[in-house]
Amino acid sequence: MKRRYFRLACAPGPCYRPAMQRFDAIILGGGASGLYCAMHAARRGLSVAVADHSAKPARKVRISGGGKGNFTNLRVGPENYLCANPHFVKSALARHTPWDVIDFFTAHGVSYEERDHGQLFTLEGAPRLAGILTEQCGRLGVAFFLGHDVDVADSSGPFRVRAGAEELSAEKLVLALGGPSWPQAGGSDLGFRLAERFGLAVVPPRPGLVGLVFPKKLRSLCRDLSGNALVAMVATGDAAFTDPLLFTHTGISGPATLQASSYWREGRPVTIDFLPGQPLAELVETHRGSNVLFKNLLARVLPKRLPAHLLSPGTSETPVSQLSGEQVEAAADRVHRFTFTPAGTEGPVKAEVTVGGVDTDMISSKTFEAKPVPGLHVIGETLDVAGHLGGYNLHWAFASGAACGQSL
Numbered sequence: 005m006k007r008r009y010f011r012l013a014c015a016p017g018p019c020y021r022p023a024m025q026r027f028d029a030i031i032l033g034g035g036a037s038g039l040y041c042a043m044h045a046a047r048r049g050l051s052v053a054v055a056d057h058s059a060k061p062a063r064k065v066r067i068s069g070g071g072k073g074n075f076t077n078l079r080v081g082p083e084n085y086l087c088a089n090p091h092f093v094k095s096a097l098a099r100h101t102p103w104d105v106i107d108f109f110t111a112h113g114v115s116y117e118e119r120d121h122g123q124l125f126t127l128e129g130a131p132r133l134a135g136i137l138t139e140q141c142g143r144l145g146v147a148f149f150l151g152h153d154v155d156v157a158d159s160s161g162p163f164r165v166r167a168g169a170e171e172l173s174a175e176k177l178v179l180a181l182g183g184p185s186w187p188q189a190g191g192s193d194l195g196f197r198l199a200e201r202f203g204l205a206v207v208p209p210r211p212g213l214v215g216l217v218f219p220k221k222l223r224s225l226c227r228d229l230s231g232n233a234l235v236a237m238v239a240t241g242d243a244a245f246t247d248p249l250l251f252t253h254t255g256i257s258g259p260a261t262l263q264a265s266s267y268w269r270e271g272r273p274v275t276i277d278f279l280p281g282q283p284l285a286e287l288v289e290t291h292r293g294s295n296v297l298f299k300n301l302l303a304r305v306l307p308k309r310l311p312a313h314l315l316s317p318g319t320s321e322t323p324v325s326q327l328s329g330e331q332v333e334a335a336a337d338r339v340h341r342f343t344f345t346p347a348g349t350e351g352p353v354k355a356e357v358t359v360g361g362v363d364t365d366m367i368s369s370k371t372f373e374a375k376p377v378p379g380l381h382v383i384g385e386t387l388d389v390a391g392h393l394g395g396y397n398l399h400w401a402f403a404s405g406a407a408c409g410q411s412l
């Protein structure tokens with residue numbers, strides 16, 4: 005059968021006729037899911053090749069968690085993931101628990117600390133996690149083809165891959181190419197383009213775990229408050245997260261915003277409660293006898309310059325003892341239900357994850373094989389699975405990588 009190669013990356017290569025190297029499985033992408041998958045497959049005796057355009061594998065793992073690697077979470081469940089089919093993640097999560105991930109890394113000398121919400125961070129630093137994954141693959145004989153663009157043959161039968169000057173073939177091909185977030189750390193949309201090439205549907209991708217940009221009319225808030233943080237509830241649609249919120253020079257960020265951003269859709273409003281669990285009316289009542297100006301009372305519980313942006317000038321300068329019921333109600337509305345429509349997100353360059361990806365209806369939740377394309381598998385962030393902030397994305401990469409590697 006005549007084979008046609010399609011070039012998936014830009015660099016035009018010289019004319020060459022390399023010898024074909026055969027493997028049981030070729031994994032495209034040497035990130036968190038690809039390396040974990042390679043390791044599990046190689047442990048079963050399979051010959052495995054990993055091809056990646058980065059010269060160093062697992063670049064996102066190296067920078068994860070601000071360099072501290074939030075590598076899993078003690079409380080992982082399907083509710084921590086966005087996926088068009090919320091049941092899809094259940095099987096892999098049940099088969100590879102946080103303790104499996106902890107056992108693997110601690111067996112290789114990693115120690116860790118637990119932070120808020122069950123998040124586990126390594127004490128040795130994130131690069132060590134990447135080092136362990138790479139070393140284990142090396143020990144198990146996984147062949148690496150790094151630092152080159154990748155081509156895949158557009159044909160049936162054994163999959164054929166070109167990685168730089170090398171030509172590889174295998175009966176199994178795994179797309180572990182992540183998503184386009186953080187292109188500066190190797191992210192690209194190759195996984196989606198390839199999946200579509202193989203006839204798989206892709207849920208339109210968008211940036212997740214990313215800062216939100218204020219519309220023009222709220223930019224003065226950034227000027228006055230950039231760098232200030234407080235605990236707030238950020239909500240959009242049915243999703244609401246109470247966590248620290250940070251004002252940036254373009255809008256808002258911090259954990260509460262990042263979590264909500266994954267659920268945000270262009271044109272939809274976002275609501276902030278700046279005093280979650282602390283009704284403003286009660287605060288006013290406890291200070292009813294006081295002549296302190298309302299803006300100064302609020303400055304005790306909010307960043308100092310925020311009240312001026314929330315209250316009308318008249319209300320702001322009124323002593324608490326003289327506030328009318330209507331003024332309190334209007335102020336409570338602004339403080340607890342501050343609603344705006346973001347101009348956008350900070351985009352893929354700042355997004356920790358890509359929401360959307362290969363439609364999971366086309367993928368077996370047990371083996372991660374594409375139902376319409378025998379031998380083709382898709383794992384990790386390339387799938388339409390995005391985790392909340394807190395170690396859930398690396399956990400998904402590991403859980404899906406393990407399930408796939410054990411079934412190849």
Ligand SMILES: Cc1cc2nc3c(=O)[nH]c(=O)nc-3n(C[C@H](O)[C@H](O)[C@H](O)COP(=O)(O)OP(=O)(O)OC[C@H]3O[C@@H](n4cnc5c(N)ncnc54)[C@H](O)[C@@H]3O)c2cc1C
Binds near residue numbers: 180
């Ligand atoms: C700054 C940052 C911090 C993060 N911190 C955390 C954290 O602390 N905890 C957490 O759970 N998650 C974190 N994440 C998310 C997590 O890193 C990813 O969800 C996870 O790495 C996804 O694993 P993956 O294997 O699917 O993709 P990746 O790890 O991104 O691996 C994909 C691989 O494919 C390769 N590739 C991509 N395009 C091409 C191409 N065109 N040709 C050849 N190779 C290609 C890449 O070089 C990469 O090695 C963070 C992400 C970022 C950007």
